[in-house]
Amino acid sequence: MSNRLEPTSRNYDEKLQRILKASGKIFAEKGFHRTSVRDISRATKMSLAGLYYYFTTKEELLYLIQERCFVTLLLGWERAATADMDVRTRIRVFAENHLSFFCHNMHEMKVMAHEDESLTGEFQVKILVLKRRYVKVIMDLIRELQDREGRKGIDLRVVTFSLFGMMNWIYTWYHPDGPTTPDALAERFAHIFLTGIAAPSPTTAPQGD
Amino acid sequence: MSNRLEPTSRNYDEKLQRILKASGKIFAEKGFHRTSVRDISRATKMSLAGLYYYFTTKEELLYLIQERCFVTLLLGWERAATADMDVRTRIRVFAENHLSFFCHNMHEMKVMAHEDESLTGEFQVKILVLKRRYVKVIMDLIRELQDREGRKGIDLRVVTFSLFGMMNWIYTWYHPDGPTTPDALAERFAHIFLTGIAAPSPTTAPQGD
Numbered sequence: 001m002s003n004r005l006e007p008t009s010r011n012y013d014e015k016l017q018r019i020l021k022a023s024g025k026i027f028a029e030k031g032f033h034r035t036s037v038r039d040i041s042r043a044t045k046m047s048l049a050g051l052y053y054y055f056t057t058k059e060e061l062l063y064l065i066q067e068r069c070f071v072t073l074l075l076g077w078e079r080a081a082t083a084d085m086d087v088r089t090r091i092r093v094f095a096e097n098h099l100s101f102f103c104h105n106m107h108e109m110k111v112m113a114h115e116d117e118s119l120t121g122e123f124q125v126k127i128l129v130l131k132r133r134y135v136k137v138i139m140d141l142i143r144e145l146q147d148r149e150g151r152k153g154i155d156l157r158v159v160t161f162s163l164f165g166m167m168n169w170i171y172t173w174y175h176p177d178g179p180t181t182p183d184a185l186a187e188r189f190a191h192i193f194l195t196g197i198a199a200p201s202p203t204t205a206p207q208g209d
Numbered sequence: 210m211s212n213r214l215e216p217t218s219r220n221y222d223e224k225l226q227r228i229l230k231a232s233g234k235i236f237a238e239k240g241f242h243r244t245s246v247r248d249i250s251r252a253t254k255m256s257l258a259g260l261y262y263y264f265t266t267k268e269e270l271l272y273l274i275q276e277r278c279f280v281t282l283l284l285g286w287e288r289a290a291t292a293d294m295d296v297r298t299r300i301r302v303f304a305e306n307h308l309s310f311f312c313h314n315m316h317e318m319k320v321m322a323h324e325d326e327s328l329t330g331e332f333q334v335k336i337l338v339l340k341r342r343y344v345k346v347i348m349d350l351i352r353e354l355q356d357r358e359g360r361k362g363i364d365l366r367v368v369t370f371s372l373f374g375m376m377n378w379i380y381t382w383y384h385p386d387g388p389t390t391p392d393a394l395a396e397r398f399a400h401i402f403l404t405g406i407a408a409p410s411p412t413t414a415p416q417g418d
Contacts, residue, residue, distance in 0.1 A: 033243055088407060114323055116381065145407060155389060157382075158397050159406055165378025166371040172325065173370045180364060188367050196405035197368055198297060198354060 016054050019044055020068060023061050028107035032062055032115045062115055063123040069108050070130035073101055077137060087145045092190040094138050096183060098167055103182035109171040135160065163193050225263050228253055229277060232270050237316035241271055241324045271324055272332040278317050279339035282310055286346060296354045301399040303347050305392060307376055312391035318380040344369065372402050 022043040026035050037058055041048050055061045076097045081090050102109040119127055139160045146156075166189050176182060231252040235244050246267055250257050264270045285306045290299050311318040328336055348369045355365075375398050385391060 031240055149407060158389060161382045162375040162398060162401050165375040169374025169378055180367060189371060192371050194405045194407040196403045198358060198403040
């Protein structure tokens, strides 16, 4: 029985992934509200009836895309971070995980940015819970770094979202096929975020500017 | 003659500003494509005929909003930056000018981010020219800083857009009425961007905050 179920379930998952991928692309290009399930049917070459086997509303589809992003990011992070890493390394690994996922899922990144307010009710609440859990990971790391180095001056929320800003804005300008690989990009952002673009300070003179 | 023209022209400008402000808000809330000129008529309490005296198409309106943003940013920058400032100060002043404008124009910020691809033809070209001119200002400053400090390691484009990312992402999380003022935010971002959030090295004392 389980032998018969498994391939079916794998087939289900693969097909759902394909639908999510195609929908993410269309949502990114046309916007969620202007996309119809008929557009998705055309792009996936699946019938409307076939599609509705995988989701019940267009909003559920948007929810599933966002859920998949956060779950993949969280699982990726848990796999990549190990207890022996120091906190700076863990921050860099967090950036690497975030960017390597989104550099390969730029459409989803744009959808996450643009359709932040398109979910309602339970879908909205569930994504908010996942998002908070994900943000908490990096916020805790930044707090740990600040505590360790005795630097509590800068508001944790401002610092955290400055990092997300750097990273998430790439959907407006970055080409994954260009000269800078996702890993190199993560390394550069982590470098800017941790140590800045200016020399540490010429004889420690100018502070904070 | 010029006495008679002036108040009329001022009245024209004021009314156009009011239309741009109202349209920016609706575009930010509903998206450009889902907004009708009728929505704008309702929000401004102006007739369709009255509105079409100020613009000919909805796309022109989106163009005028974006043009106004870039022109205000460029003029603000030219007023704020003086030749006697060192390059770090000029970078901070650039961030202050950018953030103080957008903190008071958050709807426009969202519209700039979301409707980047909604302009076509000549409108698109004109905005691209203004945008490039604006980006060049900060790129030149960053190049000057890197040259001066002999740090040419990080790709100028990556560095430049990491700063824009930090700053522009605020439309997703920042509340101008909250505890952090736009000026404080600019100072914090400039600090992160220039010197990072981690101490320069474990033995050097924490600086700047």
